[in-house]
Amino acid sequence: MSQSYNRGLIEDFSRWREFSAGMWAWIFHKFTGWVLVGYLFTHIAVLSTALSGAAAYTNTIQALESLLVVRILEVGLLAVAVFHILNGLRLLFVDLGVGLEAQDRSFYASLILTGVIVVASVPTFLSGVSI
Amino acid sequence: MAERYTSFEPGGRRWLWQRLTAAFLVVVLAFHFFLLHFLNHADEVTFALSQARMEQLTYFSLMILFLVTATFHGVNGVYNALVNQGLSGTRKTAVKAILGLASVLLIVQGVRTALAWAGGVPI
Amino acid sequence: MYEHDVIVVGAGGAGLRAAIAAHEEGADVAIVSKLHPVRSHTGAAEGGINAALREGDSWEDHAYDTMKGSDYLADAPAAETLCKDSPKETIKLEHWGMAFSRDDDGRVSQRPFGGLSFPRTTYAGAETGHQLLHTMYEQLVKRGIKVYDEWHVTRLAVSDEETPEDRTCHGIVAYDVQTGQVEGFRARNGVILATGGLGQVYDHTTNAVANTGDGVAMAYRAGAPMEDMEFIQFHPTTLPSTGVLITEGVRGEGGILYNENGERFMFEYGYANNLGELASRDVVSRAELTEVNEGRGIEDEYVHLDMRHLGEERIIDRLENIVHLSEDFEGVNPLDAPMPVKPGQHYAMGGIETDENGETCISGLYAAGECACASVHGGNRLGGNALPELIVFGKRAGHHAAGKDMEDARITTGKEGEYELGEVDSPVELGEAGIGEDAVADGGTAADAGASVSGTDLVQRAVEDERETIETLLERDDGIQQAEIRERVQKSMTRNVNVFREESALKDALRDLREARELYQQVFVADKSRTFNTDLLQTLEMRNILDIAEAITLGALARNEFRGAHWRKEYQERRDEEWLKHTMLSWNDGRPELWYKPVILEGENKTYEPKVRSY
């Protein structure tokens, strides 16, 4: 038998420049999804300080919320969540067979909309933070 | 000639639930964000406020449902992603078990927290 | 060595149908093909399948049209078999799920086609061949028939009795393209050749690159005669850079042909004062070439086919796929600019001589499809008559090879019936170069031991011979490469043995071919790899192109008349008293021998009297 040459998966990543809208959407959706599960676990962990009493909970939350990093991370989380939601809606429509021709445009729209929402909510998210 | 695949483990049910939970999450998550970040600002969160909300049965059950759907949606999503990458055999079974366990723990912990707030099931 | 009852060489429409038929008869059958089945050129057929299916139509009418279209050079038993079996076979395809276009009542659609007295061309959009090929491959998968794909068959293992009629075919030798292995395939019952067309003899053709006439050449060298090789159909509107076909529909809708000076030459130079662009295929082809030859062609190569005046709406409505074809393959948007077109080789009416059951004069050797000549098409094939030929004769060959009882054939093969020897005045020596010196008297024949050798041994010997040939080719480090020879042959054939044929040009072609044969003696393969060596394969194909090009030219030179697609400058009319006969060529120890056998015009119920072919 002739041997054959397998180029492996490495090359996939070196081709990122050639990815199309649908592929980017897939990658972003995956990434945001994973971040969201990660956050869900952390979130519950933080919230469960409530089990050790009201004071412990309020202190932890307020301590965290007063940190700028946490606020910035929250903005990031918002971005991730908003994109996941918008693209998730896009995917739901695709699943229903609606607007397949516009799938690339709807992806770009989700990206832009995410940006807009995130920028618009920065003041709210950063309000009252002590530096 | 190719063998025909016979492992008819329909992935359809999970696929459907992933969509259904997603549709549900859109609504609840939007509500959640709105309530906790825009109506009530983050730096104002206190145990008392959460407690006040949790003591209403509707809110309590909504949050439990939120937790369960989000967990299912998230964990199932992760599992799917792994299967898409060709996960199979014993490793697949192991991953399934671990993910299942993690979800149960997460839900149990979440429910305990909610109960702590509400001080028992708010009936 | 592999062993099966029936071995089918080629997996186009004819090969697939033959394999399915042999399988139906319970034979252990395998297909050996140089391309994966779905890559076969049957997939390119657009128009449709002629079958008399409807009230008001009959197989007799179809047979009449076919005989008339053939310019009375088809054998009536073959043409009648085609027309009688076609409806059944076409509906069989339908029962296998083929996605035919449908009428409102849910029945398969039919449309009119040139030369038909009834709209009986059954079609599936503009992709009938594609649907047919895939439907049949599906049936192959269903039955689990073994396919050796990407195995290039290089020779037949035929015993070497003195007269071809006494010989037997025991198998084939094939080269595994992926690994470079040469292996034998023993066929207990029979070998069916279904290797398709030979368009690569010309440099401009609608045929695939794989259509190099391998089967015809292999059978020829093994002793089966070639029949009516001079009859080559040219299509007037093909795209210059690829040979992609632009359907006659464009002219039907009102498309106009212009030369370099923007003259509507069909009228202005009087090629067809009544019909203009709508004159028959051969007339238009000749007119286009005359323009080019007289210096009025564009870039000395083609003419323009303009349909812009039809308006975008009408074009998109009726000829949308033409817009895509022209853009994709020629880079010209026909809504903005006229399309370049020129005549291109399209179909070979001739081929391996067979009877109505697909059998050749060598026992155990069959042929079906475009590589065979039963003869159904005679001097000219009607559009839509090739696809039914594949399924009708493919099936018959498959059944016969698998041992089914069949009615005796009326057509005789080899020099068994009435025949006369012919002569042709060639300016050069014909046949294999180097004969009489170190050349091997060859052909598919493998052994010199005669009939006493067992079939298996015979195949084994053929394998060894082939290995040696290939080794020799690969060992040589310098000389000339096949691409160069191929280009010369194709150019010469296109210049000299095209739609126009005149004695001096035909002789020039024979001289060129002689030179090419001598060059071929020094051919070498630069690629020494065993893996997917297309250089080697093309070099092997080149040999077949040479034999076939010579046969076409010889036939054209011998036939002193104008019949069907064969036009001769010196003889511009059909000469029935002398030429109601088939041109036959046999390979006699490396040299072509010319002979003739009479046409059979007596059909089942009537005799087809030659009439003037006018529509």
Added chain:
Amino acid sequence: MSTQVPESVEEESATETASAGKQKRDAKKRERAERVQEQREAEAAEKARSADDTYHLKVFRYDPEVPEKQEPRFDDFHVPYKQGMTVLDALMWARDHYDSSLTFRHSCRQAICGSDALFVNGSQRLGCKTQLSDLSEPIRVEPLPHSDVVKDLVVDMEHFYDQMESVEPYFQTNSLPDGELDEQRQTRENREKVKMSTRCIWCSACMSSCNIAAGDNEYLGPAAINKAYRFAMDEREGEDMKQRRLEILEQEHGVWRCQTQFSCTEVCPKDIPLTEHIQELKREAIKNNLKFW
């Protein structure tokens, strides 16, 4: 094939049997061959230089058996341009004039045989259906990604064929009419519905472009699913068969693996709406299952 190839000159002079006359002829032949060869190379070079328009191709080369090619590399070819020239034409030109060992599959030159799907400037296309003038230079030509390379631009298609054949890709029905001349009727609408799906030419471009198929070897892939769609949606097969078809598609590595990346739809040279077909099958499968819930 015959074996009447002349031996090399050295050997011939060693063998006494070769006549002087033959030697002379051979020498002459050789001379002519050389002349022709030289002339041809000069012509090729001349053409390439003088053409105001040449295209620059970078072509992937690999051959497990040839030492210089064992390590994959890119070769540069400068091909003179002619109106209407496609990537396949350019490759053929390069092969015929520069390097006859340049290897690629091709046959029909008209986008119907499906043998020349290549990775051209970063996307899967048929060489014969891609105009050079639509591409930016240098034109990078590689074998299809996510397939084993056999040699140069030739990839191993076995896996693709296996997937295609695993979905029972043949018509099955229980309601054939009795007569061998009776048609099994089909409405025009139904034929329209399956029409696009029947256009597949098995080129594997879609499969090569799909990230999921790349990661999950068992995934049926867009082409095979489309093949199954062709039958599942054909009303002539009947309800029972549709049930069976959906079972095949519903398997874990069937339709559910598709993540609607759309790249299959984008690269398909026959414009088959693959994603749409896959999505429709997902919904069909769900509908079908809801009956049992």
